[in-house]
Amino acid sequence: MTSRTPSELAELLARTALRDKGAYEALYRATAAKLFGFALRILKRRELAEDCLQEAFVSVWYRAGDYRSDRAQPFTWRAAIVRNRALDMLRASPAQREIGVEDDLESWQSGANAHAPEATEDAQALRRCLDGLPAPHRQAIALSYFRGLAHAELAQNLAEPLGTVKTWIRKGLMQLKRCLEQA
């Protein structure tokens, strides 16, 4: 996987919008692995993650013209496309949505990520802010984000009262936002 700066990715996206197939392929080469890892994290099964990645990139081809570099980072914009599609796929197959061992929060914050090619300052700030959250808040946010679980489902899976889970998520998100604003 080649490494590209956010502004290089923005240019590749802009060229993709103008139907530059070479730029689109370069975009894929630079970022597919990161997005595939993300899709896998949500969907667990490789075939599903492959479908999701494929659909997301096809979507990027058609919607590259919607991207605005002043509104979001290129990766962010495409990660959101991948996540939405992955969560749609999850909703269509409830069996995939059970919380497993892989959802253990600490495993996805492992040190391997510190060397990720796209570990920008923002990513580092996010990790610091996440580390500052109480563990239950962090866990609830992670499960909600990576598994798309609604409050009621979270409460059931974690065997906690609904009110508790809602508080964890809301307070956790607000604390996260305040922390990122200061970063």
Add this chain to the structure above:
Amino acid sequence: MRYDQPQTREALAAEYVMGSLRGPARRRFERLMAKRADWRDEVELWSTQLAGLAATVPAVEPPPAVWQRIESRLGGSRTPAPVRGLRWWKTLAAVTSIASIALAVALVSLTEEPAVGPQVSVLKDPQARTGWVVTYATGKSGRPELRVVVESAAAIADRAFELWALPAGAAPVSLGLLPAQGEAILAVSSQARTLLERGAGLAVSVEPPGGSPTGQPTGPVVYQGKLIAL
């Protein structure tokens, strides 16, 4: 629910992006978001912040077959497909500065500021009055559907309003009849789904009761819009 309070906006936007806002509350939120730029901005903010979580996951190289499938889905050819209004900006593409590319893209694109998520369109008449708000998202059934809410469309006696998807360079495809009051949910055929996911524009025409007898618009187009990915 005090929708003007920043805390409410923050909390709801965060939950919307997380996906934990569901059902009627979600629909209310989508309607608000379609109308108010500050709400869309908040969604955008949360989307950006939370997408950082995506970046914490280790990369995994996908198999080469995925790219091959993508290429064959897009026709595999290197000649660009014609895009509305793009022709004279192709010469601009030869200039490598990102500013001119961004300008070309901005002029080609019909969309407003996007956020990320499901898609919303505000259908407006030539006086910029909103007739309906349309949301394209996955329904409870797990299938995509169009939720349509009347904003201020005035019913016309003995006439129905029909919604069309406008694919580039091809005939309009009917998406169904719009309600004159309240809300409705329109099922989305797989053909329509492909068009909508490729960013087809939307238009509303005036038709006889029951919709166009010909399968194409027979009456005037009175409202238009474009689905924006939130």
